[in-house]
Amino acid sequence: MPFPTIDSHIHLYPESELSSLAWHTPSHPLTGRHSVAEFQTATSSPPELDGFILIEADRKNDDSKDWTAPLQEIAWARRLLAGAPGADEGFTLADSKQCLAVVPWAPVPLGAEKLSEYLAKAEEAAGSPEVWARVKGFRYLLQDKPSGTALGDGFIEGLKLLGKRGYVFDLGVDQHRRGRAQLEEAVDLIDRAHDGVDEEEKVVFILNHLCKPDLTVISQTDPSFIAWRTTMFTLSKCRRTYMKLSGCFSELPDGLKARPAADIFSAILPWLAVVLAAFGPSRIMFASDWPVCSVGVGDDAWQKWHKVVEMVCDLAGLSEEDQRMLWSGTAKAAYNLNEFVAVF
Numbered sequence: 540m541p542f543p544t545i546d547s548h549i550h551l552y553p554e555s556e557l558s559s560l561a562w563h564t565p566s567h568p569l570t571g572r573h574s575v576a577e578f579q580t581a582t583s584s585p586p587e588l589d590g591f592i593l594i595e596a597d598r599k600n601d602d603s604k605d606w607t608a609p610l611q612e613i614a615w616a617r618r619l620l621a622g623a624p625g626a627d628e629g630f631t632l633a634d635s636k637q638c639l640a641v642v643p644w645a646p647v648p649l650g651a652e653k654l655s656e657y658l659a660k661a662e663e664a665a666g667s668p669e670v671w672a673r674v675k676g677f678r679y680l681l682q683d684k685p686s687g688t689a690l691g692d693g694f695i696e697g698l699k700l701l702g703k704r705g706y707v708f709d710l711g712v713d714q715h716r717r718g719r720a721q722l723e724e725a726v727d728l729i730d731r732a733h734d735g736v737d738e739e740e741k742v743v744f745i746l747n748h749l750c751k752p753d754l755t756v757i758s759q760t761d762p763s764f765i766a767w768r769t770t771m772f773t774l775s776k777c778r779r780t781y782m783k784l785s786g787c788f789s790e791l792p793d794g795l796k797a798r799p800a801a802d803i804f805s806a807i808l809p810w811l812a813v814v815l816a817a818f819g820p821s822r823i824m825f826a827s828d829w830p831v832c833s834v835g836v837g838d839d840a841w842q843k844w845h846k847v848v849e850m851v852c853d854l855a856g857l858s859e860e861d862q863r864m865l866w867s868g869t870a871k872a873a874y875n876l877n878e879f880v881a882v883f
Contacts, residue, residue, distance in 0.1 A: 550829070609643060641673050642709050654697045676701070702743070710744050787803075788840060804846075
């Protein structure tokens with residue numbers, strides 16, 4: 540029997556706000572509306588899907604100087620949680636129950652004072668205590684930022700502030716395109732953010748997409764694989780780190796993306812095995828990275844990735860309890876999700 544599932548990493552945006560996305564161009568494969576209606580089509584709305592966590596979609600911010608678009612994204616999440624869409628925004632009142640949590644962008648590099656100012660504006664954009672309560676953490680993508688960005692004093696101050704206020708931080712780095720240095724920076728970042736902080740106030744890190752390893756290599760003796768594997772075990776030593784089992788399709792060779800789930804599973808098994816061994820099912824959570832996962836894969840990408848993760852569970856012989864953690868329990872624990880209560 541399928542286990543109830545939380546998709547812990549999806550991106551949604553209305554067509555009317557495409558111009559606010561930093562990566563958008565008219566020819567981009569993810570142009571157009573990507574809302575709850577499209578997500579439901581992609582997942583075939585399985586009854587076991589309990590809900591999703593909405594992750595910021597990289598809105599324009601002018602190197603953290605302009606907060607207009609990120610705050611606009613929070614207003615979009617507010618409409619979603621309220622079940623009050625604008626014209627042609629792709630969701631209904633009933634759909635609001637699917638959004639279990641929101642992880643917006645935040646200007647973490649600016650330091651504690653400016654971050655506090657932003658959080659106040661973000662809370663105002665959320666519009667009500669009930670909606671603001673669904674904001675469980677923040678993200679500032681590091682995958683495309685200059686080396687050393689995460690190690691500045693302001694960034695560390697910002698992370699310590701998030702931890703003190705009980706928020707998690709979604710950490711997105713990219714070994715495939717940026718190399719070993721980004722992995723080393725992630726390790727150093729976590730050490731510095733936790734240094735001198737009481738245990739209960741240490742920020743929780745949720746690592747995105749296996750840290751984007753290079754899945755085009757064919758040998759486990761390749762230096763990039765060895766560096767990534769070593770970093771996974773190093774990161775897992777910190778008990779306040781979690782890993783999202785997601786993002787692999789984007790790192791695959793183009794010829795493999797269209798292959799059946801079983802072929803993809805076989806090709807990336809060494810990486811999946813490392814993550815499972817390092818973090819264990821109690822600190823791994825299912826995530827799809829929809830709609831990014833569909834690029835080059837097709838409309839069945841979500842279902843295909845779900846099958847790959849099922850194969851992970853089967854091959855590892857995970858117990859029923861461990862599988863429940865991987866499919867939903869870990870997300871609930873990491874994001875401190877309470878039973879969803881409609882906010883309006």
